[in-house]
Amino acid sequence: MTDGIRNITRTNISRRRALAGLGAGASLVAMPWIARAADDTIRIGFPTPLTGPFAAEAKDQVKSAELAVKQFNDKGGINGRKIELLVRDDKLNGGEAATRTLELIEKDKVHAVVGSLSSAVQLAVNEVTRARGIIYVSISQSDTINEVKDFSKYTFHEALNPHMTAGAVARYSFKKGSKVAHLVADYAYGHEMLRGFKRAQAEIGAETVGEILHPFGAADYSTFMPRLRSMRPDFLCISNFGRDQANSIKQAVDFGLKQQAKIVVPVILHNQRLAVGPEVFEGVVGGANYYWGLESQLPSAKAFNDAYRAANGGAIPTDYGAYGYTGLSSLLMAMQVAGGTDTDKVIAALEVLKYDVAKGPQSYRKCDHQSVQSVLVLESQKKADMKGDADLFKVVANEAASEKVLRGCTELGFPA
Amino acid sequence: MTSPALAEPLPSSVRKPGRVKSLMTTYRVPLSIIALCLLPWLLPSKALAVNVLVYGVVAVGYNLLFGYTGLLSFGHAAFVGAGAYITGIAIGQFGVPWYAAVLLGVIGGGLLAFAIGALSTRTRGIYFSMVTLALAQLVYYVALQASSWTGGENGLRGFTVNKINLLGYDINFLDPVNKYYVLMAFAALALWVVSRILNSPFGAAIEAIRENERRARTCGYNVERTKLLSFTLSGTICALGGTMSALHLAFVPLDSLHYHASGMIVMMTLLGGASSFFGPFVGALVFLVMEDVFSLWTSHWQIIVGSIFVLFVLFLPKGIWGTFLARFVR
């Protein structure tokens, strides 16, 4: 047995001190790839999918997160301590994300982790952080992270979840007696969106006329179109994400379904709309966490947009990019209140934090640390109505932040 | 059939291994273990070092089939994934102690390898590669559908091992150095077992089959059964790699079953050198470090890794370690 294991058992040092001692010892011995002197900088890990299909969203998130850090550093950091963002590429793969997070905690000694875009990756990061008592603010849209099985006191969820987005879109679009058909991607996230829609339909009294589950990651939807058409729905809800969303909407339009029914999606993605063009998305209604068009109504949105434009040569922040900003800002504000990086103090601060940094008032619910926030409902504009290349959507509704739209704590498995 | 020459033809056509070469061959396992002990202190991070251990074991296990039996399987990710999933489910949903869960993972992965092997070894050449790809993709879709067990697309979680009890000592498994050396013990065991297999009469039989299947059959070897045993052993070692990965990351991603993952295993093995014992391990090390370092410089690291792989297939078919052995070690 090598020295490492033997001295641990003999002296039985407590976990945290042993970790620091060995870790520090190790890094001094190791070839100094990046010498990580234990100075007083506040280090925050930021895993995001820089390679793969969501690279554009990831780059937006990094820019927004860096903006939040810069703003805090310009104001002297957190009582004098500078903040450093450590961006890592999680390659949209859970295994890769877990490895990067282990490196961030063990080698880079981060004080907290913010980030990740896909549901699987956030759960992998969460698994590593909650076992090691490191705060993790997830900015990936998913219901699963709210449930008690994956929850821990270190886990915070700053993003919307499908229950909120589908619910808001349903409440805006459906009336009593509307006939709704569903095309759903057959994986966890797809089922969550479907559940959100159906839950809201039950309240409104809208009837489901049919449901088709399509294989996750399918490229061809032509074989589902005849059946969807035969259901004669008023609304066609397409519950999937990314490339699946772009392909399925495009092919639904090709098959003339838009003439027959209004196409509605739980989340309408800025970059997918760019990837497919205005004609296909015209009239499609979907939910979103942020849209730069909010600046006409909200001062915090205006402030965020202006700061982002200044830092990025006039570019506007996208929906997923904004998560980088709101996620980081909420954590840094809590650290400010807690006066440092002591985990328990920062958690307590986060749980009572009231913040409005970009999209209106937000706060973390106590039981599942879900960020209670407003849900935008957007409609994709006709090419003719667009007042510029970035003017993609019209804000048709902005459902105010309220715990009523969330699933109840007991339903999620938390003690009453 | 892939037939990377086991014997690196020296300038003369005689293969009489020199003193250094034969020393390296006889003591290959102890030498490898010494190298593994130093590994965590040379790499940028312990987490990366454990990944190298995991994929080193997987690549060496895979090479038993690819380099030594000459069968190009494109489905071995299914066994790595199966090992990881079974271990995770055993610990997470049945509270099985970690060592029993690892054993279950290895046995489960081995049984899956036997099943897929029994089907695929009935075919030959390109059809064999295609069957393994198709059957492994079926395992991927079954895991996607069985989300109550495997967590589906979200991956399997909820089985973090904080503490392990080894020979009476309580070891903090979250500590990176402890975790590395515990998992290194597994890797050493795997290397020793594979080395024993390659040195055994069975090892000679699979090499004969790689060299010339028809002649091996005429010499009296039951080619199908020998291939199936090699496939199963190879899958079992890969499953061990999977269990190690589950303990290391406390998470099992669904894409660990996808054919891209199988492709990565083939790339690592060939990069390192399919015609040598330790080559695949070197391939895993180089591949993962290259990926780790390049992805810090540019998000387009895949073009570098892809090009390097193409160049190796063209000019250095024996891989890094194979070429090093042939050129510098007499």
Next chain:
Amino acid sequence: MNAPLLAVEDIGVRFGGFVALQSVTTAFHRGRVTSIIGPNGAGKSTLFNVLSGVLTPSSGSIRFKGQDLKGTRQHEFVHRGIARSYQITNIFPDLTVHENVRVAAQASRSRYNIWTNRNRFSELDTKADSALEAVGLVAKRDEIAKYLAHGQQRALEIAIALISDPEVLLLDEPTAGMGPEETKEMVALLEKLASERTILLVEHKMKMILGLSDRILVLHHGRLIADGSPRDIQTDPEVRRVYLGQNDGYA
């Protein structure tokens, strides 16, 4: 005469429409050299493939030492005592000469032992070296097989067939592609082997066949048209018609 060592009865082989062998019935006795001759496409190799288990006949049966070989898989033939060499050299290219023969010897000793070190079976080394001795390849022991000269590779092929100490040795054109010098050496080797075991030979060189064989079978269009001593064959009217009609077989 004692019971035949190897007997075939009404053997038929059909590839789709083409009939390769038709109702061939004959028997081979211990300790004798039998040659099989006939123009190309007569079915010589097909008969060899049937006798060595490579091909299962469409009809008819094979009996070896009185036992019907129906259902016996190809790799079991050599364990029963029937070994063969191939017309086109078929050896382990990247293994050394010694390893070629040693791995062949190991097939009858241990096939699935995955644990003990293969060098423990030292008797296989001695067996391999003696086989190399028999074919005169000891000097080339550590040479990699694919670098051997053609004649030496043919000799290695025979050593591999010999190593399982077969009762019946099937040699498919052992002197194919050989010059006169190498042929002479091979014939000497065959004569030495003939004294120890039963040999079936497929060859085109008539002078060699007449010298070596105790008995000759003549195949034509998949049919056995003659079976007798070298002298009977030379005078058989049917054989002369077939051969004279085609080519001057009497080199």
Next chain:
Amino acid sequence: MDTELILMQLFSGVALGAILVLTALGLSIIFGMLGVVNFAHGALFMVGAYAGLWVASLTGSFWWGLLVAPVMIGLFGMLIEYFLIRPLYGRSIDDPLLLTFGLSYVLVEGVRIVFGTDGIPFPTPPALTGVLDLGVGFFPIYRIFVVGVVFVVVLLLWLGLEKTRFGLIVRAGARDPTMMRVLGVDISKVWLLVFGLGVGLASLGGVLSGPMRSVNPEMGSLVLAEAFVVTVIGGLGSLLGSIIAGLAVGIVISMTALFAPEMATIVMFALMALVLLVRPQGLFGKLA
């Protein structure tokens, strides 16, 4: 399930089958004639889509894109054969497979560098937008056009291979390349053209699929799986096999979509595994 829906489903199955045939043809030709498994087939399909898009945006017309891009990428395919595949002839059959696997990474990442990581809109050409009422249901005109193009391409291929001298040489070359060399045919030039043709067909599939599927760097990986399934079921190396298998798989997927839509992708791989185990050479192939 009224009959109108089933007829409609059959038609969309045939249309999907035609697309599958198109994606598989390039792979089948290259394997059939050269014995090379082209793992970069999906990536070249994607490169073809981008090339079609690029030419269409330069010339302002989809038709130029449809004609020029396959030829352009076909020539690029010949460069690949000349510099990367040719040195591998004679070596183990797995080497081209491994090389093209690495090549697919290079092509995908190369397109990401040049065209960005996000998808680019590929609008349906104005003349072909809209839907046609087939009496049993509505079907996009563009997809009917694609079925037509596939029919023409398959016909030209069949005529080319069966009726022309070059076709004869190619088919003979597939059966016995060494004999062709003996007969004085420069077989390596034939292989160059055949590889170029295969890659050209893959890129034609890409251009035609652009308007149907969103054009993005990752679109190739699923197409590779589809093409493998169809080629293997049809019989590696048999064109007729790919055509019939493509249509059959299209219809099977379409029919499963009626009853258990989420099983569509699983059915593809299950079919492939079944055929490989029961009849490895596929419906029409010869055992390699």
